[in-house]
Amino acid sequence: MSTAHNESAPKQAVPHNPVRPEWLALREEPALEPGLPIVDAHHHLWEFPHKSYRTHDLLADIASGHDIRATVFVECKTHYDADAPAELASAGELRFALAESLDGQRRGAKTRVAAALVGNAELALGAEVGRVLDHLIDVGQGRLRGIRNIAVWHAQVRASAATPPAHLLLDATFRAGVAQLEPRGLSFDAWAIHTQLPELSDLAAALPQTRIVLNHVGGPLGLGPYRGHRDDVFAAWRRDVAELARRPNVFVKLGGFGMPLFGFDFERDAVPPDSASIAEKLRPYVETCIDVFSASRCMFESNFPVDKGSFGYGVMWNAYKRLAAGASDAEKRALFHDTAAHFYRLES
Template sequence: MARRPETALEPDLPIIDAHHHLRNRPGDVYLRADFLEDAGQGHDIRASVAVECMAHFFPDGEPLLRPVGETHFLREQGAGTQVAAAIVGYADLTAGAAIRPVLEAHVAAGQGRFRGIRQIAAHHPDPAARGSTGTPPPMLLLDPAFRAGFSQLAPLGLSFEAWIYHTQLAELRDLADAFPDTRIVLNHVGGALGIGPYATRGRHVRAAWGAALRELSHCPNLSIKLGGMGMRLFGFGFHEQQDPPGSEQLAEAWRPYVETCVEAFGAERCMFESNFPVDKGSCGYVPLWNAFKRISRGWNPAERANAFHDTAARFYRL
């Protein structure tokens, strides 16, 4: 990253980083101090949303309750700051109604910061197309057992984070229609695949993905996160370059995805995210937000305020 330093553009623009991770695993450490170092380089990061990454579970006890350990960890990481001002944890919703006490334990552990659940559903039958480390079963969002657990979210005021590939967006439409009172946010612009069998089919992927997003936008309970495009699965290959991309190169690559999302959902249901440290494999924190600012320069002030700050503030009650 030091080979291509950048100064933060528009340093007074308020930002909520709507999606990042914190963890301390062997060879994979990214804690509050690391996030603050990245976020403290010139952009006006007012608060952040820390999302589960299947880490720091309780080592023993009731298996369904062990993921509550991650909420304890994230709350402790954010203590006294606006880092992890909102926490999204993991729970196995396929447990059905039995998941209710687990959700209540998450809420208690978050001490006012816990907002929802992410259970990764990203599945593809071709291993070469899989860009996520999770290995969920196919059609998880359609599973009756999963939906029995999903039904427990809204009564507790909790939301759901959907991480799926673009080939699964119809499944999310079915889920959102079945539970119109549950707020759902689609992660990482809907996971438009650009690897494996999709590596040479970018135009076809964008057409299918865009059409599915427009269908999803008819669900008023759905929002979408703009980011995650530094991941390998999008097929940009930035992680393989000798030098990291600058914000102009990032903006050029990411613009079609961001603009399609905003056209479909409206900025009032879109929120920018860093997805750090995952996206740090492709670019630095300052260039990432500079790229989003370049992409949005032609938007009106209300649209920019929503995408950078206000949508996340409303969705996560910050």
């Protein structure tokens, strides 16, 4: 597999798969183990000119039958304050998420929507980001638990709409910004692809007191020059994710598999995939993460509505439950509830 970099090659962001309700309706399944408590460790809420996903949409998905006790809202650059200084504009997103959570309460939802918030702050400000973090903590009304700065970068593949610079995780000023999190009780949500895992491992070693959670199992690429080379990518990803797991301050989110960058192509079938076929494709990645991190540092996530273009919410949780079928009761509780509840400091 050739991985030669071409800095001048044009790159376009890989779009999310469009959500097709009529297609998703072709596949429904009753919930497996409906009494198993779940914290959805990663989802978005947004309102953009071309797409919307609000609390009522999430609750409609949750109505598929699984016991979703609470959810973690993760930044997605929605509802920024247009009239605020650029470094403080993301406070508007936290206010939006809090309002959406209140909407869930008004609807009488059993699920605590956005019980924890992961916001955005420009950590490349270095130590100066401290005042921004203090402002976001105040705006978050006790729910802000972490900060995410997307670091996804590749010379040939643009796997995210974000456009961070190369080697952001190694930048000294950026690291000075990350160092501001731990003293304020905040964690770092890291979204990086498989070619960047050594950089994240280096960051975790440099800041051992900072709790870090890797999003979407570290994005083993299955598109561009990596399409058709899944075994080679898996071997490289497995090696580097095992090294990352040696850092005790790092956790991992199991999910995001519906994004095009994984190259699973679930969306191309005439009908949505069933949970058994999803589980079969995801098993090597999920089992590897649980093996090297242990269930106490792994948490399942929906990544909705991003993954909704590939499969339904209820079917997805069934797939995860199939993957955990051989786990002990304690391990299942950790994977689906306790690890996320501990990491994001949620009440039981």
